[in-house]
Amino acid sequence: DQQVKQNSPSLSVQEGRISILNCDYTNSMFDYFLWYKKYPAEGPTFLISISSIKDKNEDGRFTVFLNKSAKHLSLHIVPSQPGDSAVYFCAASGGNKLVFGAGTILRVKS
């Protein structure tokens, strides 16, 4: 099932700089997109979401951008902090379920 793709397995960023995590999807019926953060041995923690009728949503250091024509969304973290180091999952909502991407490991170096 490749409906949601995160093509970068990992990303390394210097503390204080911007982290940009990308996600592509194929199903135009998805109506909601979410980003989750996950630490080892823990469940995914909800970060931020965006409805398909919007193109931007901001919450503190986190901003999600949605480009429906390109079926692409991205998560921007500014400024990045060492505590942001984790696996980030993009997920898309279709009906009664979430479809997850494979995740991107973010490492923020101090």
Added chain:
Amino acid sequence: EPEVTQTPSHQVTQMGQEVILRCVPISNHLYFYWYRQILGQKVEFLVSFYNNEISEKSEIFDDQFSVERPDGSNFTLKIRSTKLEDSAMYFCASSTRTGGGYTFGSGTRLTVV
């Protein structure tokens, strides 16, 4: 902050045995889910549950799996006869509505030997 609680955190079972994974969703949530993540793979949807019945299930959720909300607070996933390939982290989640706003539990690591 309200949380979804899962027990046990780790379960080891012999192949062919039945296991029950337990979850206590957030009390005012109406939608309940099970997901799993096999080591090194994506988080995969198993089943969603609303109004005391399954609303959607994946092809992974075959006859070996069942879910139940036995007492209005617990939400369980039963695997009747475990296989080696059932070894995974199993996550319970709940939400107030379909779409966004899911809260996940910390997961149960199931190891089938």
